[in-house]
Amino acid sequence: MRMPNDTDIVVIGGGLVGASLAFGLARHRARVMLLDADDTSLRAAHGNFGLVWVQNKGYGLGSYARWSRRAANAWPAFARNLIDETGVSPQLEQRGGFHLCFDDQELSKRQARLDSIRASLGGDYPFQMLDRAALGAMLPGIGPGVAGASFTDMDGHANPLMLLRALYLACKRRGVQVAGGHRVERIRPSSGGFTLDTAQGRIDTARVVLAAGLGNAGLAEQIGLSAPVRPNRGQILITERVERFLHYPTPYVRQTDNGSLQLGDSMEDVGFDDGVTSAMMQSIAARAIRCFPALRQIRMVRAWGALRVMSPDGFPIYDASARCPGAFVVTCHSGVTLAPLHAGPIADWIASDMLPDGIADFGAQRFEKESVVYEF
Amino acid sequence: MSSEFVPSWCRLLAGETGNADDGARVPITVDSTHVLVPDGVTLAAALMLLGVQRFGTRPVHGGVRLPYCMMGVCFECLVDVDDTPGLQACMTPVRAGMRVATRGVVSRLAPVSKVEPHGGPSQ
Numbered sequence: 417m418r419m420p421n422d423t424d425i426v427v428i429g430g431g432l433v434g435a436s437l438a439f440g441l442a443r444h445r446a447r448v449m450l451l452d453a454d455d456t457s458l459r460a461a462h463g464n465f466g467l468v469w470v471q472n473k474g475y476g477l478g479s480y481a482r483w484s485r486r487a488a489n490a491w492p493a494f495a496r497n498l499i500d501e502t503g504v505s506p507q508l509e510q511r512g513g514f515h516l517c518f519d520d521q522e523l524s525k526r527q528a529r530l531d532s533i534r535a536s537l538g539g540d541y542p543f544q545m546l547d548r549a550a551l552g553a554m555l556p557g558i559g560p561g562v563a564g565a566s567f568t569d570m571d572g573h574a575n576p577l578m579l580l581r582a583l584y585l586a587c588k589r590r591g592v593q594v595a596g597g598h599r600v601e602r603i604r605p606s607s608g609g610f611t612l613d614t615a616q617g618r619i620d621t622a623r624v625v626l627a628a629g630l631g632n633a634g635l636a637e638q639i640g641l642s643a644p645v646r647p648n649r650g651q652i653l654i655t656e657r658v659e660r661f662l663h664y665p666t667p668y669v670r671q672t673d674n675g676s677l678q679l680g681d682s683m684e685d686v687g688f689d690d691g692v693t694s695a696m697m698q699s700i701a702a703r704a705i706r707c708f709p710a711l712r713q714i715r716m717v718r719a720w721g722a723l724r725v726m727s728p729d730g731f732p733i734y735d736a737s738a739r740c741p742g743a744f745v746v747t748c749h750s751g752v753t754l755a756p757l758h759a760g761p762i763a764d765w766i767a768s769d770m771l772p773d774g775i776a777d778f779g780a781q782r783f784e785k786e787s788v789v790y791e792f
Numbered sequence: 793m794s795s796e797f798v799p800s801w802c803r804l805l806a807g808e809t810g811n812a813d814d815g816a817r818v819p820i821t822v823d824s825t826h827v828l829v830p831d832g833v834t835l836a837a838a839l840m841l842l843g844v845q846r847f848g849t850r851p852v853h854g855g856v857r858l859p860y861c862m863m864g865v866c867f868e869c870l871v872d873v874d875d876t877p878g879l880q881a882c883m884t885p886v887r888a889g890m891r892v893a894t895r896g897v898v899s900r901l902a903p904v905s906k907v908e909p910h911g912g913p914s915q
Contacts, residue, residue: 657851
């Protein structure tokens with residue numbers, strides 16, 4: 417039934433999670449509005465590394481490994497669909513990915529972790545451990561300080577900015593009302609659903625989805641949800657463009673389709689400071705040179721910091737409000753990897769209330785129990 | 793790389809011969825050619841005054857690169873200066889005797905960039 421509201425569904429947060437959800441929700445003949453705040457927002461979607469990544473995710477929670485894998489499998493069709501609808505390519509490359517290890521102890525730890533994930537998935541989890549010789553054959557220029565790597569053909573990377581652009585274009589073509597400058601200050605349950613007080617006035621909606629990244633923590637409690645997310649900073653370095661030589665992504669170094677090297681994977685608990693530090697930039701650059709010594713000869717051109725949106729255990733939070741039916745929260749630190757599932761089964765769930773397979777473990781009630789360990 | 797010199801960009805844009813400026817000039821070399829450029833300007837401005845047609849080339853997609861922002865943001869004006877690769881010409885003042893090399897497709901990474909992608913190790 418159509419409610420007497422401005423709109424049927426409001427997605428709060430115009431990042432990768434929100435845009436993926438709005439893109440998917442627009443298939444359901446609903447009037448969808450996507451609200452973005454402003455340039456003071458923290459915007460993980462503008463600063464992330466761009467991996468489509470499966471390996472090592474879901475240690476201790478097999479359902480997250482399964483979910484990540486399902487997302488990676490859905491990526492090729494998702495990317496084709498975006499290209500068909502918009503002409504903009506998210507530049508997906510999915511030939512597999514390497515995690516580089518610097519000594520034998522790290523290699524054996526890595527193998528134990530991946531073995532554990534494989535066991536939790538009943539053995540259906542393809543990966544290989546590669547020694548130095550096997551690795552050298554696939555990654556030219558790999559440094560002598562690298563002992564080996566784990567490889568899975570599930571992994572890949574995309575251009576996160578082009579992905580966001582494609583999603584915005586596709587949203588607009590599907591009739592989503594995209595509104596910037598609408599920071600949501602307060603959400604109140606109303607007779608027909610929810611009333612949102614924004615920086616540019618009031619909006620009434622039947623349903624509301626929180627996809628505001630770190631902003632979810634404060635919004636969730638207003639509508640009977642819980643999103644105890646915290647920031648975790650990553651710094652990223654970009655080099656000048658060079659010939660393509662690295663045809664597979666690694667979490668420390670990847671090469672974009674125009675030849676830039678992107679270096680990263682720092683993790684810092686520094687609150688809401690999204691700046692860069694020379695010490696961390698040096699450390700990231702030194703590790704990249706250890707991976708690929710020839711990088712010593714090329715120039716860094718820019719760097720930035722961005723804040724990951726981390727739940728206490730690192731896994732996504734997908735939840736529907738019991739107290740305020742029609743309110744949902746969707747938050748994770750893998751907006752690129754999980755985009756096809758946010759546009760697919762998660763959007764379907766929000767539109768229909770039919771809980772999709774595979775997300776039963778991601779409700780926020782899990783945080784009511786005691787200590788959980790940080791997981792990246 | 794070797795540079796092709798044509799009439800100054802400024803003069804082309806202005807559609808006239810331009811005013812001769814009587815300021816001091818300093819000698820530099822651009823792709824081994826000795827030239828005189830105005831003192832006190834950026835290297836990017838000097839190269840454009842000389843009519844340099846290509847600062848660099850995109851390594852993957854090809855295509856000539858020229859200064860775009862002139863304020864240190866776009867990184868399209870990278871050239872090699874003396875022994876330093878990839879300096880932003882728009883942020884580098886000219887200096888007497890500097891050796892400037894414009895940039896081609898091949899970078900200093902060329903020796904490691906020969907292997908084509910293929911499937912995973914098992915394929």
